[in-house]
Amino acid sequence: MTHRARITRIKAEVSGIWTYDLAFEDEAVAASYRFAPGQFNMLYLPGFGESAISVSSDAESAETISHTVRVAGNVTHALARKKVGDEVALRGPFGSAWPIEQCRGQDVVIACGGVGLAPLRPVIYHVIRHRGDFGRVILLYGARTPADLLFTDEYAAWQDADVEVCATVDLGDETWQGDIGVVPILFYRLRLDAPRTRVLTCGPEVMMRFVIFEARARKVEKRHIYISMERNMNCAVGLCGHCQLGPAFVCKDGPVFTYEKMEPYLNLEDF
Amino acid sequence: MTEPEQANHAHAFLLPDQLDALIERLREQGYRTVGPRVVDGAIVYRDVERADELPHGYIDTQDGGRYRLVRDEDAGAFDHVVGPDSLKRFVFPSCDTVLRADLQDGSWTMTPAGLPDEPVAVIGVRGCDLQALAVTDRVFLEGPYVDPLYEARRRNMFLVAVNCRRAAATCFCHSMNTGPAAGGGFDLALSELADGFVVESGSAAGDELIATAGWPAPDTARLEQARAQTAQLEAEMHARDGVVRDDGAMSRQRSLDTEGIHDLLLGRLSHARWEDIGDRCLACSNCTMVCPTCFCSSVEEVSDLAGEHVTRERSWASCFTAEHSYMNSGTVRKSIASRYRQWLTHKLASWHDQFGMSGCTGCGRCITWCPVGIDLTEEVAAIRD
Ligand SMILES: Cc1cc2nc3c(=O)[nH]c(=O)nc-3n(C[C@H](O)[C@H](O)[C@H](O)COP(=O)(O)OP(=O)(O)OC[C@H]3O[C@@H](n4cnc5c(N)ncnc54)[C@H](O)[C@@H]3O)c2cc1C
Ligand code: SF4
């Protein structure tokens, strides 16, 4: 079912990335819509097409459903021309979620790059709401430059809630005091308690491969590393075949998988 | 739609000229009747209103990259095997509207496509294609999401199967356990004899058709003969030894060793043979178009000039194209070798993980219609070596 929604707020995040808050037109849909952190919607702009976009807002605050979108091509460009009050359509939510239950009582490392923080922000919101349920919570986040780091205005609040925030950039500027380099290097600063560590990673596939490498080097178990895979998405319900990946369809069996499940297919060229 | 097989279904015997009566009965019941016909040198499914439109006296010789129709005085109406066409397009047409969106007063109204309700009876369906339908049923009907268009078309089908008494060199249904006898999932199954057709029902709808038509039951000798001729073909296919025969029409007669095929293929994703196939494959997508189980599709927006009336059109897609795995960060499967590997490992291996069955029925279409004659049975054998 495709539902109509109205844009209630647009927030310019960083260059080329905006967050759109949406409200369903149909009250019954609005009342019943629920998503789990990590799930995505298919945003639809008639005449342009659909795009898979993760929900980036708090799963426990149902009034607002946010999507943080990087302008990439056809659909996302058309979305960038929309204004507050304009209509879009969407269907969802789809896909598997981050393993909140499995993280309870454990240390959680969230390692992401670029817009890959968007599907993980709901996890951070959840952790903060239920902070006592989790051990150490660490965010390792990287972007191209300091100006490309998403959600910087929230880091202070996250840190106040005892989420360790470590950011790195590929290219610093004169004010940047943090790390320079790719996300996986941030692992060197951590003293991880491997058996109780869960790693949640989302970003470019190369980045995730190196995050996995660092986590494995510190003896985190394969089944405790969770990755969010990206593949061409057309139908989102496992019927169009585009997102087929080994034994899985990324849309309905993923996007979140354990590394244990994806290992044979991750390091294979062109698979 | 056909229900699960029950014991004690009706049997009948039809004289050759009573095929017309069968077609007529189906038409009286409101079915559009479709069957094999010769069109442009190939046998495809078209509307059939009279039995004399069927390809009496034709056989097809098939081989890698080769298909020829040959006149054969002794051939019956159904001694050809499978052509480039299959049941797929009757349940999953190559192009289908899935949604309409209309802009009115600044707001979009979205209307899912209306459900098709035309009942279709298909005559001449082979065991391999009945299995293909079981495969697409699993994909479109039996997962967490059901495709309403497929479901509507599938429910309105009546299937008249044929037990094969001849196979092409490209057929390997015996390896996949899908033929040459129609295994189930049909309403009626025909066995063509020299003097008529033994008809076996496989559903309540089939029983009813036989009962109302008042056709006599076949005598035991004919029933036996019907079973024996298909059993004999099956035995001959199992005896295939891969030796090239020098009779012009038949070259390597195919078989596929499916023993441990899932682990074999997924365990050899870096085998040198993939590159070798990549050098031969043209990425033309023919194999995926003719395959009765390939189900990939893409939806396109089709808009009027003002952009106020949009339809979303779903059409068949192929994993052999670059767009299939396109993401704005890059195409995942850049090389042709990787696309063939994707197709074959999906069909024969990961299909088992996803759907608990093979994605291949042994129909051999992809061998015949590949312009360069790439033969999956040969490729699997090479990867096994
Ligand atoms: C599970 C999942 C979650 C995602 N979450 C977000 C998010 O929160 N924010 C965000 O900015 N982006 C996200 N993406 C990526 C986003 O889907 C693509 O950037 C977007 O589809 C590009 O569409 P386009 O029409 O603008 O680009 P074009 O290049 O014009 O793409 C045309 C079509 O190709 C397909 N396509 C292209 N790139 C991708 C891709 N990377 N992934 C899947 N399909 C693609 C889509 O069907 C798209 O409509 C996500 C992707 C996936 C698979
Ligand atoms: S893969 Fe080839 S032989 Fe198997 S079902 Fe498809 S077309 Fe037929």
Ligand code: SF4
């Ligand atoms: S295997 Fe043959 S039919 Fe299939 S894409 Fe390659 S060349 Fe075309």
